[in-house]
Amino acid sequence: MLVVHAAWSATGGVCVWAEDATLSGTAKPGVKPRKHPFGASVETLRKIFGTGDECTLTLLLPSSSAGPVAAPELVRPAADKPRKLKQAPWTVNALALTPGEAVRLLEQQPPETPSGCWRWMAAVARFAEALVDRGQVLPGLVAGHARWIPQLTGDEADHARALDKAMPAVVRAEQADLPGDLMPFVLTALTDAIVRDRLEEIPAGGSAPERWLRALTTQDAVVDGDLGDLGEKLRSWHRSAAPPAGPLRTCFRLALPDGDDEDWRVEFLLQATADPSLTASARDVWQGTGAATLLARYAEHPEEVLLAGLGRASRVYPELDAALRVSTPAFLRTDPQGAYKFLRQSANALTMAGFGVQLPSALQRGPELGLKLKASSSKQGQSAVVKGGMGLNDILDYQWKLAVGEDELTQAEITELAKAKAPLVRLRGKWVELDNARLRRALTFLEQSGEGRMTARDLLQADSALAEQGLDVPVTDVVADGWLGDVLAGNIEDQLAPVPTPDSFTATLRPYQERGLAWLSFLSRLGLGGCLADDMGLGKTVQLLALVAAEGGGPNLLVCPMSVVGNWQREAARFTPELRVYVHHGAGRVGGGELAAKVAGSDLVITTYGVVSREHEELAELGWRRVVLDEAQNIKNSASKQARAVRSLPAAHRIALTGTPVENRLAELWSVMEFANPGLLGPASAFRSKFAVPIERDKNQAATAALRRRTQPFILRRVKTDKQIISDLPDKIEMTEVCQLTAEQGSLYQAVVADMMDRIDNSEGMERRGLVLSTLSRLKQVCNHPAHLLKDGSRMPGRSGKLARLEELLDEALSEGDKVLCFTQFAEFGEMLRAHLTAKFEQPVLFLHGGVTKAQRDAMVERFQSDAGPPIFVLSLKAGGVGLNLTAASHVVHVDRWWNPAVEDQATDRAFRIGQRRNVQVRKFVCAGTVEDRIDAMIRTKKALAEMVVGSGEDWLTELSTNALRELFELTPDAVGEVA
Structure with a gap:
């Protein structure tokens, strides 16, 4: 368990002072702990942090005769003069968190005046997440518990040591037995929680390894029963994967076959650890020529470093043994099967063990074998349409095709692939990764469900539906005709009809606002959610109010930050005076039957993210026509309590309003779109691997284009500086x-x-x-x-x-x-x-x-x-x-x-x-x-x-x-x- 108390946040009320003070140790004998005079109540802590089991801590804090000294974050410019300080025990209310709860808390927006302790814990959590993203974790067994253990190579080890040195003394302020080496304990706990959060629970088994594997995916990490020699085998495995240290390291490069040659090669290189771009081939190292002369300044005998590295690498890449039978090994010759194993298994193992690995870009970003879905308006049966002659219940004829990227394969090419034995094949002049088992599953799927009829709603979520069915074949493209084709292509101008507003609507919409209203109405008719991402100041508020006024009926729930509740009240009264508006916020807000009556009699209900977070179950029971999020970046952390709360509110239509749909990471876009159109971008883990990592880490243009195609129909973004959007705004x-x-x-x-x-x-x-x-x-x-x-x-x-x-x-x-x-x-x-x-x-x-x-x-x-x-x-x-x-x-x-x-x-x-x-x-x-x-x-x-x-x-x-x-x-x- 990790413990959060108000010392984590100056706004929590507890004033702690950790600068230039050592707070670990025990109080003097006979000194009785006193209650902290500024300690936060449990209710205040819950308001700030929202989770955890209440408990009480005794902290050793720097104190004067007047009491505990204020934290640096709380000291006013006219600070008191330094006084003689002593350590004294103080009791404070606290909340005990699981590591998973701590990770989610630290990912959220920090308190307005975050303490050094909060910032340090958040830095450790970010470091843990980066390690998990890079796959630098190994499963292990610690004191009868299955644990995901971070693996630190050169730079990461330096970073961990720096974090250890930067640990605020207040982290160790608790008057209790804490691990002597606290930083690795915290890092391992947070890393373990992050990995578990991304894994699906696996079925239970009877053997010790099976019980251990299951415990790696459950919240209860205890491994019951006799573990035999499992622990020693795991420790031996970890030692074999220990990263090499030094200014030079052995590197492995997978080389594509030349011409029609079917042989692949894993070439050996020597690489400068501090400058990975500086490499020398093994042949140059043995001969002492070329770039090897540059590496000689790092080590007196680089050939010995290369040979020692190859020996260590053979423990995680046993195939190397065949190449090490000569005195000057330069490469390992392998077949397509071996190249595929290196690409998908050995390369990652070598990287985690601290070796350099270079892979061909053609394989890293090459086209993917998958399914292409083609649909057209059904020629049979009756379409179930909504107002406007179209809707998500429209019936479509569909046909699945096998494709590489967006290119459909001919029957001859499919036959050739089915005969192929190798997992890497040339197709239309490009190398394609071929999983034969996956290919067979795709062909079986085409035989059984290759064509038929489905609704437009099903088509939009086809890839997510396939994943839920357990078919692990990616959907590389979706095309359709009619209005759905326009939506998928991001070309919906012809579908946008003018929307008249009632006479009571007092504003005159500008042309771009009329288009925004038509776009919102178009999505509303289809039951599709959208994100209105206009620049600040372009009038997202008035466009939303125009939609509510034009469509009538209700109730509509608007969720916004507390700071703009009053602004929404004023704007609604100004532009839509006949709209029945109810504000559900503040200490005097009602609940139960009285709330239901208020909602039933309102067109627009305004509340805050905080209220939804606390009352989402009651609010979810009310019948909402539409749920709208203002400043939707407030749910950018999809795992936060308020993000989960707003997603749990059922509604026929959902709208997100924000000028910044992506502030820092693409995961924020997934969170906003998951609210607007649940399932549209697939599960978070799939989105991360398919879009976020390739775009953020590799700047993959194909993934960027694919994500833009997927989201463009549901995001409307205009900027003030575009004179085609608005010509009458001053400069x-x-x-x-x-x-x-x-x-x-x-x-x-x-x-x-x-x-x-x-x-x-x-x-x-x-x-x-x-x-x-x-x-x-x-x-x-x-x-x-x-x-x-x-x-x-x-x-x-x-x-x-x-x-x-x-x-x-x-x-x-x-x-x-x-x-x-x-x-x-x-x-x-x-x-x-x-x-x-x-x-x-x-x-x-x-x-x-x-x-x-x-x-x-x-x-x-x-x-x-x-x-x-x-x-x-x-x-x-x-x-x-x-x-x-x-x-x-x-x-x-x-x-x-x-x-x-x-x-x-x-x-x-x-x-x-x-x-x-x-x-x-x-x-x-x-x-x-x-x-x-x-x-x-x-x-x-x-x-x-x-x-x-x-x-x-x-x-x-x-x-x-x-x-x-x-x-x-x-x-x-x-x-x-x-x-x-």
Whole structure:
């Protein structure tokens, strides 16, 4: 079990201080634990974490005479002076989690102020998931329990050691017996949970190995009975697979046959561990020629390294023995059967054992033998259609064909394949992997079910249906005629009919919004779900309200973040005043029969993700015509409690609204589409192997195109900058404001760089990554203002180039009667700006941050949007970046940068959205000659690439070399200027 308590999250209430403190050990004799004065209640913990069994912990925490010392994440800028500290035991409420529950929790959005402990555990969980993704796990037996054990090669071992060094002391704060080597314990527990979550349970067996295999796939990992010598055999196997260490390693390359030659070869190479692109063939190694001369600088006798590696490799790849009978082995000759075994078994085993493996790209990304489904409108029987003359119950004539990729095979080719004995065959000039058993199953399927009739719904989910039947033959293509063919081809323009809205609908839809309404209505008639992924500000809200108003009837359930409940209420009242709206949220919300009555009398029911997560069983019993998710990225983690909760709500039609259907990983797209159209993309595991891994890891264009074909009909995406979409939205004028540092800032900047570069140079792994990010944060603070870095409450005027430029811009904007949004990623700097600007301009300045309640937030928005409201609104980037309509502003200033174009654009879109009548000027502050200046240049030159990359942020900086970091952080001579 893993235990979560409020020490995991500063927002949980327990204040723990772990910096420069050793918290392991026992309390002094006779010291009785006391209840933590700020400890969170069990109810609060459940509200934050949502799962786990309640328990109580005794923690050894740094304390003063006044009590436990606050965590660094909670300390205000004006922190107390250091006091003499001692360890003292404190009891706190806690929740005990299984490793699986911990993994799901850590994958979710972290608390607003995550503690170092939370961040560390999340980093270990991400590391565990990466190991599982790469197959670097082996099944084992530990103290009578079946366990999936991570296998760490050179880089991974370094990463694990760095994580161990970076472990916050508070992780070991519990006053109890903990494993001496805690990091491997946690990593193994999380890795084991991740693997089990991806495996299907296998049937029970009687022998010890069968019982062990079953225990590897069940939540109860205990292996009962006499295990005999199973444990020793497993340990011996693990030792044989131990990765080799050193600057050079043996590498194996599978070479395609030349011409008509049927012989394959596994060639031997020597490879530099630190630079895998540097290799030398075994022949060059024996002769000491070619690239082998370059490898000689890594080892005095590279030929001995090669021969020793081949000997070790023979333990996991026994076929090597045949090649090792000569004194200078260079390759292993094999047949197609042996090449296939190497491709599908031995290559993976060698990789896991730490050897290099190179496979032909023609086999890695080659065409796949599978089934192609062709369908056409049925010429027999009566179609069961819905309103509009079409629907998912339409009857279609279908025919299955054997295909390679999208190409149908002729009968002659099928006959030739059926005769083939080899698992790798040439077909139409390409190498195709042929599983004879799978081919026989496909041919049997074609004989029994090769043609017939099915509904359009069945056709859309045909590949998932085959998988459920146990037929492991992939569906490589699906084609149809009529409206379904248009849907599959993403060409549905001819099917979109104008949708009239009732007279009570007060908005005038723009042409692209009318098309969006027609698209939503088209999918609604078919019973198909969709994702309206319009850019922020293009009016997803009004399009959804228009659909509800046009179709009538109900009830419709809208699930949204708490922060936008009020916005939906106001917009519904504004555009659809006759719509009966009920808000199911807050402490006074009803349940049972009263809730059922409220829902029955409503057209639109608005609730939050939190409420659905807690009340999904009761809500699922109500009859929903449609379920809509606003800000649908909230379910991007498909395994989260709220994602599972919203998917459990039955409805005839489902819609997801989001401007960012993919923020970091393609798994998020699967989660959104699994809500909208369950089963459309197949099971999560199949989606991962078929689309996510080939696209994210290998940049596979064929998989990308296939995924686009599959999802395009069900995702409507428009952007504001496309003038064909909207021609009457004012321009967004973006500019970079280059500011100079003051002499004080320049001095502080150089001091931070000198101090931190020495520390970075002498660190590695996670410690180094943490120092790089810490340096970046501190340099940003220097660029903002010296008082931001020093946190000494000192005066603001005349000490910062950014602040001087901000004052100039605000003075000009206010003189013209304009309103301004000022974004910063630092909440403490936002408070400093609010206080200073209030005094400077002698009028109120609003400040929105994570600690503001919903009521206060709504009041701020209303004040700012009113003509007489305050003209300056300071916002922390995270709290103010989504869910707000602030079109009263015509200026947006990013005082400091997040270096994530998508996040900054979301924040800018608070002003640049529908309802804006003036041009919006967006200024992004950077300090000349600093890290800000250099990263801004890199982002601008690579913006097109940045927008395509899965995942963004600042973590990429941690992978730069020390010299590259020094160049990035170095202050140029022209950085410092004079500020009045």
